[in-house]
Amino acid sequence: MKSVFLVEVLCVFCFVLLSQVTAKNSEDIRCKCICPPYRDIEGQIYKQNVSLKDCNCLHVVEPMPVDGKDVEAYCLRCECKYEERSSGTIKVTIIMYLSILGLLLLYMVYLTLLEPMLKRRLFGHSQLIQSDDDVGDQQPFANAHNVLSRSHSRPNMLNKVEHAQQRWRRQVQEQRKSVFDRHVVLS
């Protein structure tokens, strides 16, 4: 599954790069001022898209609910925080996640529903779809024989892919047997 691995690595690094490279949207910064109740004025929250140097009560709290002399007292109680986010990262992440999930779902549907149907139709033709006959071979020497004799590389790409996929399916089946059927691991 080297291709899967490479795709994953690519995704991870794209992700890290994108998060640094994404341009700062003006909407992605804000200053949030929380002002507690004062006399008969209720508690309020004020938000504005200003930068760090303008993030204080005087710039953000508009319209000022108190006048003149009380402004300072009111502003002293307000707490202003500068916040930044990266909406580009969020967008890229969610889209990437949903696309991977979609691909996996399609592959799952293919594996569970379509392939058995195709198998039944092409039963006579294909040599590629074999039953798992060399799994769990109890004879240690036969196994070692298999191992050491499998040194010829298959020049055909399609055969290689098919072979890799078969091996992966066998491994997953073994894992499934261990976990779900015999409850040997991960109960």
Place this chain on the structure above:
Amino acid sequence: MEEEDAAADPYLPYDGGGDTIPLQEIPRRGSNYAMSNGGGVASSTTHLLDFLEEPIPGVGTYDDFHTIDWVREKCKDRERHRKINSKKKESAWEFTKSLYDAWSGWLVVTLTGLASGALAGLIDIAADWMNDLKEGVCLSAMWFNHEQCCWTSNETTFAERDKCPQWKSWAELILGQAEGPGSYIMNYFMYIYWALSFAFLAVCLVKVFAPYACGSGIPEIKTILSGFIIRGYLGKWTLMIKTITLVLAVASGLSLGKEGPLVHVACCCGNIFSYLFPKYSKNEAKKREVLSAASAAGVSVAFGAPIGGVLFSLEEVSYYFPLKTLWRSFFAALVAAFVLRSINPFGNSRLVLFYVEYHTPWYLFELIPFILLGVFGGLWGAFFIRANIAWCRRRKSTRFGKYPVLEVILVAAITAVVAFPNPYTRQNTSELIKELFTDCGPLESSQLCQYRSQMNGSKAFTDNPNRPAGPGVYSAMWQLCLALIFKIIMTIFTFGLKVPSGLFIPSMAIGAIAGRIVGIAVEQLAYYHHDWFLFKEWCEVGADCITPGLYAMVGAAACLGGVTRMTVSLVVIVFELTGGLEYIVPLMAAVMTSKWVGDAFGREGIYEAHIRLNGYPFLDAKEEFTHTTLAREVMRPRRSDPPLAVLTQDDLTVEELQSVINETSYNGFPVIVSKESQRLVGFALRRDITIAIENARRKQEGIMLNSRVYFTQHAPTLPADSPRPLKLRSILDMSPFTVTDHTPMEIVVDIFRKLGLRQCLVTHNGRLLGIITKKDILRHMAQMANQDPESIMFN
């Protein structure tokens, strides 16, 4: 070496299940796998003839579900290091290679930290979004969750801060109205629908693509780090499926967390990257150093607690933790935390997960409720471990475990149906914890903070003195009690489902709820009885005395400590999570109390209990062996068993050797000088013998069934017409560990633990008597503790 009969354990996985060094891979990966010797002194390489022998490919690798030989791996590594160092001065190229070799360790942990941080960022963002998908959608930008959608809105009044025009709940979208009973029912229905579909997707993906991706992962990683091999457990598909389904499982509202699975994800990254460097890919012991560092990185990104992560790796996960691993773990945790922080898309408000903003002092008398919370934590921990193990055992052994998909859907349905009406269980568990940790500030509008104010309208707002609870607080307390009971019950059934599930966040939630309830109770006690001695000493009337948020924090730490039995790492994680450095002493008091109370009921934490349930061959370094048995009472063969299967050093033919291998199922055979003298020569492993014989039949001419097999340096004298003999000295371990039959078992267990042995030969007066394997020791310990010795499955 004894092993289960083939009938009891028919699964002898010779070609393994995974995608890393099964037997098939060996010819492709070249001939660098062999060692010059079975694992000790490299004396045989000095002989001329040995130089002509090429190393046998495949010798030195391990089967699935077997334990590695730590001694052999460490020797291999030292040999490799010596070779590189000796060639260092030859040329610039060799020097560069030696530099590369020295630095490859740091490179691996850097890559692991980067990947863990990136994946944790992805999981965080996606889980937050999908969680809010149960409630509604953001129409202007579909990829924003509720908080981000309303980020730029201009609603100023405090009551309206959660509403904004762009965020529409499902009832609003489908029915067109936001309030009213019809929309409540529609919201309820959509919540259940989304929860069920996420849970169903998660379990289907796990079942179809990577069955090893379910569960927490920490028990299996503990076992792997102690030397066990589970092929495919840390593979690429497991990594991908675990990442994807973790998001789905968290979003479906099940009572689970993502910390344990994040450790698994980080270890998968570590394993995958270690295959890029031959120093780590070919040596199982070195690979485990990388995995220790990776687990530190995993906890670091799960909590944003790098130091806590290193301590967690030290205390909880790793088996051998030399100083070098400490530095590497430190570095990996640092890199991972840095990456996560730099990706952090939610702005500065999320740097620390549950940041506590109060710095009020705590008083000495508050230690009493803190210790009570510790006792609660210990009791709950013991109860949870027993209940969860009983449930998992039932799932494992009865027909009930045959329907994993149905079970997940059922649990998710019950959780969703019961969780929706209570606002404290409907929200994300992390948000609940955050709300409970936060003390009531001036603008808190949650029900928990609706105290009855005593001042009349003209007096200015005073900062939160002790006040009597208003009706809002009482109703909140009721809801919290119900939430507590619900979470306690559901977590028992949720941990162990066939989806990725972690335990930290639910335990912390339970503790936080209990702590907050106790905190509010003490606060009200202090208000109504402010003339009691205790309160009069420390609390002034009208002053802020009790912070219930602190009690929630202490309760969370106590419950987590009660269930996992962590001590130092837990305290460090909690104060890194909250930033509350003033509160270390109460945390420590509560954690110690919960550990003592929990240990009174059973010495194992949840992870050790799961290891024992699965029968993994994990020799716990924390337990002491205090019985007075001797080695000869534990060794095999017993009196009633057939005699020990041994090989003689130059008497056997290939055919006889093959029949010994075929008829028995032992993992290794001692080699003796002759049947009369029974003096020990060495130890040979089954896998190595089979590979060597097959290899010889292919590569060497004239090896036939009646060829003599010899383990000595020189071939025995044979008649002139006999076929060419087969030399198997290179696979023989010339330095097996031996003890005498009168050695106390305490020492034997200590040797096994400290050296990481798999088997140890027993001699009597210099002659070979029997063998003790790790499985025998585990069985013996189980027998001594009156547990079922047959539950030890692997060796």
